[in-house]
Amino acid sequence: MSDRIHTLSGYFHEYQKSVADPENFWAKIADSFHWKKRWDKTLEWDFEGPDVKWFLNGKLNITENILERHLYTMGDKPAIIWEPNEPGDPNRIITYMELYEEVCRFSNVLVEKGVEKGDKVIIYMPMVPEAAIAMLACARVGAVHSVVFAGFSSNALADRIIDCKAKVVLTSDGNFRGKKKIPVKSVVDEALEHTDLIETMIVFQRTGQEVTMKEGRDFWWHEAIEGKSKSHEAVEMDSEDELFILYTSGSTGKPKGVVHTCGGYMIYSKYTFENVFQYTPGDVYWCTADVGWITGHSYIVYGPLLTGATTIMFEGVPTYPNPGRFWEIVDKYKVNQFYTAPTAIRALQVHGTEPIAPYKLDSLKVLGSVGEPINEEAWHWYHTHIGKTKCPIVDTWWQTETGGIMVSPLAGITPNKPAFATLPLPGVQLAIMDPEGKELKGNSVEGNLCIKFPWPGMIRTTYGDHDRCKQTYFAAYKGMYFTGDGVKRDHDGYYRILGRVDDVINVSGHRMGTAEVENAINEHPLVVESAVVGYPHPVKGQGIYAYVICDMSNRTEANLVNEIKASVTNMIGPIAKPDKIQIVPGLPKTRSGKIMRRILRKIAEGNMDSLGDTSTLLDPDIVDKIIAGRKE
Numbered sequence: 001m002s003d004r005i006h007t008l009s010g011y012f013h014e015y016q017k018s019v020a021d022p023e024n025f026w027a028k029i030a031d032s033f034h035w036k037k038r039w040d041k042t043l044e045w046d047f048e049g050p051d052v053k054w055f056l057n058g059k060l061n062i063t064e065n066i067l068e069r070h071l072y073t074m075g076d077k078p079a080i081i082w083e084p085n086e087p088g089d090p091n092r093i094i095t096y097m098e099l100y101e102e103v104c105r106f107s108n109v110l111v112e113k114g115v116e117k118g119d120k121v122i123i124y125m126p127m128v129p130e131a132a133i134a135m136l137a138c139a140r141v142g143a144v145h146s147v148v149f150a151g152f153s154s155n156a157l158a159d160r161i162i163d164c165k166a167k168v169v170l171t172s173d174g175n176f177r178g179k180k181k182i183p184v185k186s187v188v189d190e191a192l193e194h195t196d197l198i199e200t201m202i203v204f205q206r207t208g209q210e211v212t213m214k215e216g217r218d219f220w221w222h223e224a225i226e227g228k229s230k231s232h233e234a235v236e237m238d239s240e241d242e243l244f245i246l247y248t249s250g251s252t253g254k255p256k257g258v259v260h261t262c263g264g265y266m267i268y269s270k271y272t273f274e275n276v277f278q279y280t281p282g283d284v285y286w287c288t289a290d291v292g293w294i295t296g297h298s299y300i301v302y303g304p305l306l307t308g309a310t311t312i313m314f315e316g317v318p319t320y321p322n323p324g325r326f327w328e329i330v331d332k333y334k335v336n337q338f339y340t341a342p343t344a345i346r347a348l349q350v351h352g353t354e355p356i357a358p359y360k361l362d363s364l365k366v367l368g369s370v371g372e373p374i375n376e377e378a379w380h381w382y383h384t385h386i387g388k389t390k391c392p393i394v395d396t397w398w399q400t401e402t403g404g405i406m407v408s409p410l411a412g413i414t415p416n417k418p419a420f421a422t423l424p425l426p427g428v429q430l431a432i433m434d435p436e437g438k439e440l441k442g443n444s445v446e447g448n449l450c451i452k453f454p455w456p457g458m459i460r461t462t463y464g465d466h467d468r469c470k471q472t473y474f475a476a477y478k479g480m481y482f483t484g485d486g487v488k489r490d491h492d493g494y495y496r497i498l499g500r501v502d503d504v505i506n507v508s509g510h511r512m513g514t515a516e517v518e519n520a521i522n523e524h525p526l527v528v529e530s531a532v533v534g535y536p537h538p539v540k541g542q543g544i545y546a547y548v549i550c551d552m553s554n555r556t557e558a559n560l561v562n563e564i565k566a567s568v569t570n571m572i573g574p575i576a577k578p579d580k581i582q583i584v585p586g587l588p589k590t591r592s593g594k595i596m597r598r599i600l601r602k603i604a605e606g607n608m609d610s611l612g613d614t615s616t617l618l619d620p621d622i623v624d625k626i627i628a629g630r631k632e
């Protein structure tokens with residue numbers, strides 16, 4: 001059954017209902033899912049704790065709503081279409097029946113390896129269908145998956161394994177990305193030198209590269225599933241049992257594990273998928289994200305599969321073997337909804353329109369954007385050259401913590417305005433706050449974006465540290481969830497996201513904590529202190545600029561810079577590598593020792609005329625020295 005909105009007046013009507021009576025609004029939507037036992041109470045909440053529970057005492061298994069639910073009506077319909085890295089290599093088309101059988105087989109493997117309800121399983125895999133099968137098999141047996149993007153380093157992986165106390169890792173031998181063949185299993189091996197929590201590792205063979213298998217701990221995926229039954233009785237889960245943990249960066253400390261639970265996430269990911277993309281049966285949908293991020297969780301795997309959609313998984317990169325690859329795939333599978341990030345659009349824009357010319361792109365109905373603010377130029381390029389001016393663009397604002405899309409047009413329904421995420425989805429009650437904690441009502445206002453009322457897909461806690469959840473999201477504004485983003489509501493009441501207002505930077509749609517990058521830089525033995533800021537970057541959105549105080553003994557600057565980059569790659573991964581590193585004699589600090597990041601940000605941006613008052617600094621002269629050595 002579908003809860004799809006069809007008209008703009010329908011949207012306003014649903015929105016009003018969702019605010020006037022949120023419980024009945026969501027209960028009606030939840031009623032169209034399969035529950036093993038219906039819930040007793042729709043919502044209990046308080047944002048002080050925070051303590052939020054949806055569909056209390058409801059019993060379900062999310063995979064029954066993906067698999068069993070679609071078997072009889074669409075068993076032979078493609079659930080996942082997998083396009084390999086190499087255009088000439090065979091693709092894979094997995095029907096709902098096959099997905100059911102593969103998930104059951106792998107569920108039986110997990111059971112055989114002793115995985116029980118509540119156990120934590122790390123998934124560190126490339127973009128192959130088995131990554132989705134792994135997620136669903138975990139959900140089916142009641143294990144909590146934590147997918148770690150396969151570009152993270154062994155240190156970052158070890159941190160996550162230790163934080164969530166995982167006992168199983170699912171991985172692959174290697175990963176094909178463009179021209180590269182990247183080792184994967186050996187990264188896990190390195191991570192496991194830091195911990196002995198992991199009892200079992202299951203390795204999917206993708207590249208055939210050499211790996212070492214540890215007797216009794218490591219098993220091949222293809223051997224493990226051999227002879228396993230293709231049926232498995234899904235474990236009964238409570239609505240508020242954990243479904244998954246996904247680590248994300250914040251302004252302080254190490255990444256935190258955002259916890260999502262079974263019932264609310266299920267309802268929210270499907271409802272938002274169907275409505276935002278206006279998915280209709282038979283459509284082919286493609287989201288280019290990686291399953292290692294929340295976009296991959298909600299809009300490659302859960303949302304589309306709960307809807308009975310055909311979802312494409314692409315193993316490769318947008319520019320291999322040439323910058324026309326995305327468009328070749330769109331034509332090949334007659335993609336109807338295409339969802340990508342502004343950074344990918346800008347990276348392709350650089351190559352002009354020639355790579356697009358050979359392709360028709362006439363199957364496209366909807367274009368989506370996610371991960372960072374989309375600049376107007378990229379918006380128009382996307383609209384004109386990819387959408388041929390006939391496809392609405394859904395600029396979807398949301399976060400790992402929100403579980404699903406929060407502010408976005410409904411495709412073809414909400415009038416677009418370039419670079420505006422437009423209006424909140426039904427059930428989403430936004431508030432714009434001024435720095436004093438007062439809500440700014442009415443139109444034409446700008447401030448910090450908060451959410452006043454719970455929605456089913458919201459974060460429940462940060463794993464193992466509930467107080468951190470409270471401090472990070474519920475402490476800045478009493479009784480509200482604070483997003484960390486700045487926002488403007490224009491004269492029409494449309495929302496435009498302005499970017500982060502905290503110490504989080506957004507590099508190619510990837511979220512990075514400045515403190516996290518600084519800690520990685522400081523691992524280098526010659527580094528005394530560092531400060532990291534973001535600056536505008538033409539393709540990445542934001543680039544990483546690092547100011548570093550070093551002991552220069554026996555090193556050239558070039559050597560040091562390379563070593564620092566290597567240190568960051570080693571501690572976090574290549575995505576966190578600074579674009580610019582400036583060795584400085586000191587940092588601008590207040591008398592109380594606080595680094596004035598505002599000044600460093602302005603210098604990185606090249607805004608040297610608007611540094612403001614620097615006379616209160618401990619050493620005002622340092623600013624001129626830093627400006628003199630600025631990296632262009």
Ligand code: WT7
Pocket residue numbers: 248294295369370371372373374395396397398399400401421483484485497498499500506509510511
């Ligand atoms: C942050 C969340 C949620 C999917 C991917 C990123 C920024 C996300 C938009 C957008 C402007 C956006 C925000 C947000 N962001 N989408 N459409 N317009 N900014 O998830 O890693 O949790 O990052 O990404 O700053 O807070 P994430």
